[in-house]
């Protein structure tokens with residue numbers, strides 16, 4: 001695309017978004033797919049995703065044959081930027097769009113692609129992820145949910161936990177143990193594109209720290225799934241799971257795009273600092289607050305510039321993967337710090353929670369509590385630091 | 399947005415190679431030990447490479463490139479903890495380019511391109527970072543001349559400089575004036591100062607009754623241009639230094655064993671080392687962003703914010719990394735022999751040039767929101 005085409009396309013997207021952006025629903029929306037807690041929230045967001053897809057603004061760079069747009073990735077990036085700029089709601093099928101989808105396109109069969117891709121984009125089929133278990137979270141390689149072959153089927157038993165979108169999902173990317181033998185804990189794992197609507201699969205909602213619902217514990221009780229749901233070979237589940245996590249953390253590209261969370265950026269915090277008062281004056285006038293705010297502004301700008309640097313190979317010769325591999329860590333930690341700081345701008349009102357008396361209805365308090373979803377989910381900050389230390393710096397394993 | 403120029407790419411390669419050959423870490427210790435004012439051989443090679451004239455217009459014998467294109471050179475030098483009069487001369491040339499008369503430029507820029515050393519004397523002894531807070535004064539004589547008196551501190555490479563660019567008050571207004579080595583009076587003096595970074599050659603210069611012609615006063619006076627140019631190059635050195643330090647730390651974590659395990663396997667060391675890595679990546683991003691904004695000659699506010707952000711981030715990250723770098727070497731870290739101290743000392747020196755991170759944040763607050 002030449003610069004004129006880019007400008008024209010951007011204008012077109014921007015116009016479409018302002019015409020079609022949904023009106024305020026009148027209830028609090030979740031901030032990420034991990035917090036979709038009511039049917040009302042879910043339906044609102046699913047309808048929005050469908051509309052975006054039908055307008056051609058989702059999966060723009062995915063192959064046309066499977067329902068994608070067959071366009072350059074740059075176009076999707078422009079759409080993503082405009083969506084963030086216009087503060088539209090996020091598209092909720094995040095696991096499908098950003099990790100199951102690219103994974104299927106990367107290593108699925110022709111039949112898999114025909115069957116799943118289009119419905120991921122249109123939000124017809126919601127996807128969830130069955131990785132974590134009650135006793136094995138960070139130590140994912142130790143997953144114990146069993147999958148036993150029986151004829152043309154696998155029989156699944158055990159439970160997965162923290163299943164985001166579990167109650168709405170039609171499919172789950174599932175990692176389960178097909179064997180307890182093998183040289184190490186990783187060897188017996190296999191990866192499935194598992195249907196949720198079969199007897200014996202029961203997602204049960206769990207209440208989150210915010211007081212709302214958002215994820216599930218998913219029980220498997222002799223659930224039978226077709227054997228051809230397996231992705232990769234039996235016993236290769238660990239490497240497929242690792243690839244999935246690379247998509248999830250944005251360390252490799254190929255995602256369908258669209259906003260995957262409500263955009264919160266540093267300008268929102270600056271704006272809040274002007275409105276909120278601390279000890280009788282706008283928080284932004286307090287010198288200590290200013291200093292803290294400046295630190296956060298710098299961290300936010302720095303993160304943006306790191307992404308820009310990562311695109312220039314000569315500037316990344318030392319540790320070429322450092323920026324991409326740390327993007328989830330940096331982004332989630334910054335969001336946690338920003339939302340936590342937001343409370344401190346409000347004086348005694350920092351102690352309020354979702355209610356009419358709270359500033360902006362308590363959105364900031366809720367945001368702060370919700371911010372841990374990303375510092376814990378998808379591999380905790382501590383685990384990310386292990387990975388960066390070991391894979392990027394070459395330090396020995398802990 | 400960061401745009402990397404072809405000139406930068408070219409210089410990055412040459413500079414890395416040159417600095418690695420000329421200045422392995424062992425050579426740094428030699429520089430400290432021999433205490434010479436400079437290394438004439440290294441200097442001549444730099445002159446021959448054209449580095450002294452990088453940002454000097456071709457009409458004055460330079461290469462006519464943008465100062466931002468020189469950033470990779472300073473980054474490469476910083477990585478090897480080199481100290482040469484290149485920084486001092488380059489920023490002195492910047493002052494002349496920005497504020498000098500045609501005559502002053504043609505007299506001095508040609509010389510600087512071919513290796514004459516110049517140094518800017520701006521820092522007053524009270525350590526104030528506000529460049530307008532000046533004590534040095536120019537007093538008119540009856541014969542139409544000017545007398546400069548004042549004391550400047552932390553003047554780099556003064557012992558070998560043939561030209562000083564000095565900030566002073568003239569009729570109550572701040573100005574730059576030029577003082578050649580020959581015009582220094584007998585009562586003036588140049589004293590070596592002890593600074594924390596032992597690679598640096600730093601001096602206190604007493605200008606005592608120095609008689610100048612009014613022609614030595616520069617017609618322009620943009621302290622901020624000098625300040626920003628210097629900070630960009632210091633941030634470049636810091637970015638390099640931080641990367642060099644990270645390498646030292648990672649090496650030690652991968653070789654030293656305790657409790658039968660490499661110490662790098664302990665998360666108490668591993669995780670903060672990852673923080674150093676990410677800090678280093680961020681500093682470099684800020685640096686090349688600042689260089690981009692400078693080269694594209696964006697608005698004054700954009701240039702100032704970009705460079706202050708780079709200096710702020712570099713000061714904070716490099717000094718913290720240096721501090722941790724000592725701790726992570728244990729008892730060896732407490733020794734003079736451990737390379738970590740070289741980097742920590744460099745970090746501290748750089749941190750306190752032209753404003754540390756807190757000072758930069760204070761300035762940035764006003765620029766950013």
Ligand SMILES: Cc1cc2nc3c(=O)[nH]c(=O)nc-3n(C[C@H](O)[C@H](O)[C@H](O)COP(=O)(O)OP(=O)(O)OC[C@H]3O[C@@H](n4cnc5c(N)ncnc54)[C@H](O)[C@@H]3O)c2cc1C
Nearest residue numbers: 034129130131132137138162163164373376377378380382
């Ligand atoms: C909002 C939310 C949504 C989620 N959605 C999903 C989902 O859809 N599907 C899914 O499969 N999972 C999901 N997760 C689960 C998430 O991936 C796990 O919670 C996470 O991997 C941590 O595992 P754990 O909860 O068992 O914590 P643990 O592993 O028990 O960790 C406890 C603490 O110990 C630390 N720790 C553990 N091991 C180490 C180590 N080796 N070194 C240093 N520190 C360590 C951790 O950082 C953490 O602070 C979600 C989690 C959240 C919070």
